[in-house]
Amino acid sequence: MPHRIMERATGAEMEQPKKRVAANGNILPDPISEGEVLIDLARNQWKLGRSIGIGGFGEVYLASSNAYEPVGSDADHVVKVEPHKNGPLFVEINCYLRVAKSDMINDWKKGRNLKHVGLSHYIGSGSHVYRGQKYRFLVLERYGLDLDKLLTQNGRFPVKTVCYLGIQILDALEYIHSRGYVHADIKAPNLLLGYHKGTENYVYLLDFGIASRYLDQNGVHKEYVYDQRKAHAGTLNYVSRDAHIGAFSRRGDLETLGYNMIQWLCGVLPWGDKEDPEYIHSQKNSFMSNIALLMRQCFTNSQPPTVLSQFLKYVASLNFETKPSYAYCRNLLKQGVEDSGYVDDGMLVFGDSPLTRIIENRRKRRAMDNPENTAALKRKKIDNSTLQQPCATNRIQNSPSLVFKLFKWFNGKNIVSGNSKKQVKKHATLNCNLPSTIQTKYEPVVLIEHLPNEMIQEFTASLPEVSERTKHWHQTADTSVFSNPTPAMLKILLKRRQKETTPTH
Template sequence: MPRGKARTAATARKPRAPNLPAPFVNGTILKDLRKKEWKLGDEVGKGGFGLIYLAAEDVDSPVAQTAEHVIKIEPHSNGPLFCELHFYQRVSKPEMINAWANSRKLKYLGVPKYITHGNHTRGNENFRFLVMPRFGTDLQKIFEGCGKQFSKETVLALGLRMVDALEYLHENGYVHADIKASNILLGFDNKQEQQDQVYLVDYGLVLKYSPDGSHKEYKEDPRKAHDGTIEFTSTDAHKGVAPSRRGDMEILAFCMLQWLCGKLPWEDKLLDKNYVADSKIRYMEDIPALMRACFSKGESHGEISKFLTLILKLGYEEKPDYNKYKTLFKDGLKKLGVKDEWKLHLPVAGTSAKKSVKRKSEEASECSTPKKKVRGTPKVATTSGSLQHTPKPAAKPRQGTPQTARGTPQRARGRGTPQTARGRGTPRTGTPRATASRASIKSPMKGDSVNSPQTIKSPAKVQTVKSPVKSPSKGNNSKPSTRRKVKRSRAKKVDAWVQTSPR
């Protein structure tokens, strides 16, 4: 089927806002359809439309934090849990899953097993609930905790387990349509997480792709465009086409690609759904360009590239070749020296994150280095010829004397003293020593410190000398004898000040 440019979904439907119930009190008792009682513990999660609580069969004791069951509760008015219940009842019975795993010699199948469900009334509100096995941390938290990048070994091993799960769903007539890291959870058994088991959960968007025995037809519908999680949803879903087995495989490929490179090329504008759709369609038609965009350093990830190519050739109604995908991933693991495909090699949370924080701090220190050079040059005092020994005395007259504040900034940076002369319309003198002397004998403002070199009262003659006398710049025709007289008179006054000033 065509993969051309996505239509602009001007009339695309907006997702209905979730109707989350008020929290349930710890210790609430629920009865399933068989009248068996379940006791709620602490809230441990929040889905798109409902709440998830720890649960225990023993209603006479507090629910332990190591409880091995959870209960998902949603109002009757919400639809996702209704769809999920039907899926679990029809496809996820323990005997069905066990038989499938045994027939294919799998250590486990990453699909949750159905336990029970029921209805509950609280006041005037009616709820439905689903009892499920408890799971551990979701993959998204682990992904973010290690710097948003998994090793190739981890990605290929995760791909194997997800292909197993999707094959089971597809063979039973369903597609998931919302594969992503936050919907993949670690296993939980014997009161602890299982680091080498992952389960695909959240079947609120699950759909039968052949409800009447024949596959749904390819039909674009702008009103249904962009359904799913925007960064991973398939190119078919962007055009409003009903979910398919091909779509599930494409979503998985986008997830694996992100886990490998850290960020997909279209993640810079996720709010622009048409941009995301067009980017995916364009890159799927040029997979080498997609790989270059994801791996700018030229890393070799042939397995994911071949996986995307196989999906590109897959027809909308065509059955995926699951064995070919799994062989591709297994061969990749063998090349990496991995002998056990069931090991996930998940990173320790925080390891890469610390490295990334360190890199950021190093970059920050590098960025701040030039600022230190500008502020702290010890050459300021020597090049300007100033008599100040510390920067503190100069700070007071700079704040209280407008003329000094205007005339001294450039001198503090070691660029000489052009501003002192320029601010009063006087050409540059080209003699830093004379300019510095003139700056140091200015009249003080009231309240200045006696210990400051600029607090010595200068005669009025100094002011009259400063303004009218214009020190010639280079190339000026003024008489040099006049300039020398002015220098000598100032030098004598400075010497007199040095002899009389307190030490």
């Protein structure tokens, strides 16, 4: 009989649900039921909805400040929950309290005329006991997809998207650094797109679980010393050289960002398949002293973007305590967008072929520069019922080149070439057939007043040479009547010149 009881007890134990294990090997607590209400330090109530994600130390739930209604799938907030004994959420909450209060971020944005700084505002935090286990929680805004999911779907990102992500992350890092902290864990799973309408092209840097102060209580930069407790903290692929020895700096955050951008662009890092932290550290030391080799190693089948090499070279040139020039780095990445051939529109592009986007955006740019080319050509209708005046005076006066074309009719070379009589008759007829009100608008001497000097000189030079007798006549005759000759008078003058240049028999 006792033997049977023992067997039943063992069977019951075997039927108990297995403990959940995170990707990093940590044992996760049992999930909290939907509808549980948590109360933060400010006595605000937060009702939990369904779970939407599991991290390395805890779980994330949808949440609502309305404790009397079910939490819908469109909830605006989330609650991050971890066992109270876990350290990362404690570190994160303390960092949010010192860095991410709404008034702090808003003042920074206003002072620098920024529309967006990619940080979640601190909303609330506290402790909660559920089924005898104590939890710590943090309330945050809700966000959209993380970059890791998008990277898994697409394999890599276009240059334009990587540059825009880099610019926004630099804005966030500049703010964090100004508060005396470094993030130390920049990676695709910790970067989320906006959830609400109008924020689709914004990225937010979250998860401050291993954020560290790089300044001491007196505002002095901490020394570059080895700290075994913090060595290699973070995600090995992206950990900076400083963080590999447990030292944290602003240049370290920029270096981590650089490794991420390489990963996003080419899908691989030279040490990506290794697990030994010391080996990875030595690889980074080697490659960061030879950026050209790093680029060749990563971009084996394509040309690396120049901006990436320039960014990494700048990071490698920084001293441990040097404040980076965030503006310089942003300008590099902005230039990278332009060099890649994309329209600088601030749009984050995922999933499309970079070449397709370049061609499409160039087409759009040409269309914007030449809007008339976007419409179909239509045959112009000519109204023959009215007199056409393609060279009206008010139009000619604003177009010297058009006037000069008209003067070619009276160019001496054209008149005397071939059959001069026919040429003179032809041009005289063109003018004489016009109504008298229009003839005066096309009189050559009137038009010449509107011509540039060089055009007048060219016209004058084209006239044929005349005899000494004619020159004398021009000097002595009263030419006031010829200051504005009619076409008929011009015809007579041309005939006289022709006779004078014709040898007598």
